[in-house]
Amino acid sequence: MHILLVEDEPAIADTLVYALKTECFEVHHALTGQAALDAFAAQPFDFAILDIGLPDMTGLEVCKKLRETSAVPVLFLTARDGEVDRILGLELGGDDYVTKPFSPREIVARIRAILRRAQNNRPFPTPAAPAANPENPGAPLQNDPHAMRIHCHGSALDLTAHEYKLLLVFLKNPRRVLSRDQLLDHAWADPGAVTDRTIDAHIKSIRAKLRSAKAGAEDLIQTRRGLGYFFQP
Ligand code: CA
Numbered sequence: 001m002h003i004l005l006v007e008d009e010p011a012i013a014d015t016l017v018y019a020l021k022t023e024c025f026e027v028h029h030a031l032t033g034q035a036a037l038d039a040f041a042a043q044p045f046d047f048a049i050l051d052i053g054l055p056d057m058t059g060l061e062v063c064k065k066l067r068e069t070s071a072v073p074v075l076f077l078t079a080r081d082g083e084v085d086r087i088l089g090l091e092l093g094g095d096d097y098v099t100k101p102f103s104p105r106e107i108v109a110r111i112r113a114i115l116r117r118a119q120n121n122r123p124f125p126t127p128a129a130p131a132a133n134p135e136n137p138g139a140p141l142q143n144d145p146h147a148m149r150i151h152c153h154g155s156a157l158d159l160t161a162h163e164y165k166l167l168l169v170f171l172k173n174p175r176r177v178l179s180r181d182q183l184l185d186h187a188w189a190d191p192g193a194v195t196d197r198t199i200d201a202h203i204k205s206i207r208a209k210l211r212s213a214k215a216g217a218e219d220l221i222q223t224r225r226g227l228g229y230f231f232q233p
Pocket of ligand 1: 008009053
């Protein structure tokens with residue numbers, strides 16, 4: 001169970017991350033709405049905890065954007081026990097809200113309750129993003145967002161986390177030249193820490209894995225000299 005936590009107050013976030021990890025949830029913590037949306041675009045999450053007061057946008061706006069592509073269950077954190085928050089949040093597709101200060105135990109109980117409801121009421125776990133090729137089941141590469149695995153002609157590829165994220169960027173952007181900078185931005189949490197050569201090395205490794213799944217499959221990712229890479233499904 002992978003949870004996206006968006007909270008700009010480190011003390012609250014640290015307490016929550018610790019409590020959630022103790023309960024065996026995996027947690028990705030984002031400090032801003034934009035960081036949360038980027039993380040959500042890069043990988044699937046089963047649950048989102050959104051603080052309403054964020055430095056760059058409100059948690060409600062984050063929820064609205066998430067709802068464009070996903071039915072992921074959302075729990076809001078709010079500093080004000082106002083009816084407005086409640087109505088706005090739930091209208092936007094939030095599943096519940098908790099008013100600060102709260103105990104981590106309360107949050108965990110709410111999450112479990114929401115997940116139980118979600119399990120009964122709609123397909124679960126909710127996909128974070130539409131399948132890569134929903135309209136084309138015969139496509140050579142298929143992403144399984146729940147298992148976070150990509151299959152090449154039916155065989156599961158044994159990818160590292162970065163290779164998976166990179167290949168996912170290609171799957172979501174077929175027939176489009178992607179520069180190394182764009183790939184870095186989408187597949188690395190801290191793009192400043194890596195270089196163009198890192199991308200090249202990962203692409204080389206992905207191609208080798210595609211080739212061992214099926215001869216010729218390495219050509220799905222093509223080099224555009226001086227520009228970047230191109231996914232030809
Ligand atoms: Ca806040």
